Amino acid sequence: MTEYLLILIGAVFVNNIVMVKILGLCPFMGVSKKLETSLGMGAATTFVLTVASGASYLINQYLLGPELSYLTTLSFIVVITGIVQFTEMVIRKTSPVLYQVLGIYLPLITTNCAVLGIPLLNVQAKHNFMESVFFGMGGAVGFTLALVLFAGMRERMEGADVPAIFKGSAIAMITAGLMSLSFMGFSGLIK
Amino acid sequence: MLSALLVMAGIAIVLGAVLGYSAIKFRVEGNPLVDKIDAILPQTQCGQCGYPGCRPYAAAIASGEADINLCPPGGEEGIHKLADLLGVEFKPFGGNTAIKPKSVAFIDENVCIGCTLCIQACPVDAIVGAAKQMHTIIASECTGCELCVAPCPVDCISMVPIREKITTWKWKYPVYSLAPAK
Numbered sequence: 014m015t016e017y018l019l020i021l022i023g024a025v026f027v028n029n030i031v032m033v034k035i036l037g038l039c040p041f042m043g044v045s046k047k048l049e050t051s052l053g054m055g056a057a058t059t060f061v062l063t064v065a066s067g068a069s070y071l072i073n074q075y076l077l078g079p080e081l082s083y084l085t086t087l088s089f090i091v092v093i094t095g096i097v098q099f100t101e102m103v104i105r106k107t108s109p110v111l112y113q114v115l116g117i118y119l120p121l122i123t124t125n126c127a128v129l130g131i132p133l134l135n136v137q138a139k140h141n142f143m144e145s146v147f148f149g150m151g152g153a154v155g156f157t158l159a160l161v162l163f164a165g166m167r168e169r170m171e172g173a174d175v176p177a178i179f180k181g182s183a184i185a186m187i188t189a190g191l192m193s194l195s196f197m198g199f200s201g202l203i204k
Numbered sequence: 205m206l207s208a209l210l211v212m213a214g215i216a217i218v219l220g221a222v223l224g225y226s227a228i229k230f231r232v233e234g235n236p237l238v239d240k241i242d243a244i245l246p247q248t249q250c251g252q253c254g255y256p257g258c259r260p261y262a263a264a265i266a267s268g269e270a271d272i273n274l275c276p277p278g279g280e281e282g283i284h285k286l287a288d289l290l291g292v293e294f295k296p297f298g299g300n301t302a303i304k305p306k307s308v309a310f311i312d313e314n315v316c317i318g319c320t321l322c323i324q325a326c327p328v329d330a331i332v333g334a335a336k337q338m339h340t341i342i343a344s345e346c347t348g349c350e351l352c353v354a355p356c357p358v359d360c361i362s363m364v365p366i367r368e369k370i371t372t373w374k375w376k377y378p379v380y381s382l383a384p385a386k
Binding site for chain 2: 077084087088095
C-alpha cells in the first residue's frame, strides 16, 4: 500500500506531468481561463488517463510482448483515441453544458501528449498493472492540480494591474514558469 | 508481421464494438418536435426568417420564440402545415419580405460568364455548370430562394414566376370573405 501511495504522491507533486515533465501544455494554457472549465477538463483527463494506463499496460504485457514492442506507441494511440471518444459520448449524454464548455479541447485529449506520455513512461519504468493505474491516476491528478491552480491564478490576474506589454499570454507564460519553479521545491520529497 | 497485423486489427475491432455499443447506449435524443417542424420547412437555408437556417428557425418555433409565419419560401402552404402540426390558428404571412408568387431562378445563358458564384450560393445544388462554362438551373430542384441572384456579377439571373399549367395547378385554399356586420 505504501508503495502505491508513494507512486501517487511522486506523480502528483515530485514529477508533476505539467510542471516538471513539461507535458500536456496545450490544454494547460488553453483551458485554464476559468476555474470550472479547468476542473471539468481535469476530471475528463483523469478518467481517460486512468483507464488508458490500465488498458495500455494490458496491451503491452499480453498482446505485444517483447517481439512486438515496436507497436507500443501506435497501439497506445489507438486505445487512447477510443477511450477519448467514449468519454466524449458519456459527457455529451450526462452533461451537455460541460460538453459545450470543453468544446474542441475534449477531442483534443487524444493529442494531449501527457495522455500518451504516461503509458509510455509506465512501459519504461516496468510498472505492473496496479502501479500503472496508480501512476496514470497520479499523473492525471497532478495535471488537474496544476490546471486548477493555474486557472485560479489566471482568474485573479484578470483583475490585476498588469503592464500593457505583459497582458494576456505573456503574463500567463511567466506565471506558468514561476509555478514550474515552485514545483521544483518538491524534488527530493521522495527518493 | 502477421501477428502485428492481427494485434492491431484485434484492438481496432474491440474498440469499434465498444464505441458502437456506447453510441447506441449514450445516444443524445434531439427534440422530436424540432425535427417535425424542420421537416416541414423548405430547407433552403435562406435565412429570410431572420434565423441562420431552417433548423434554428425550427428550434425557435418549438420553443415559442418565433412565429410560424416568417418563412417566405414555405409560403402560405408551409404556414398551414405548421399551424396544423402545432395546433394553432393559421396566420397570414408576417415576415419582413412579402410573399412572392412561386418562382424559379432563370439564367440568361448568353450573358453567363461561368464564374460559379451562383453554384456556391445555391443551398439545394439546383445549378449545374463548371468554371468558365455556361451554367443552367435545374428547374425542378429550384426552390426559388433567390440566394443566387445577389452573387451574380453580371446580373444574368432573374426570377421567373411559375405559370399555372396542368402540371403545376393545385387546389386553392378556400378563402371566405366575411361581410362586415352592418
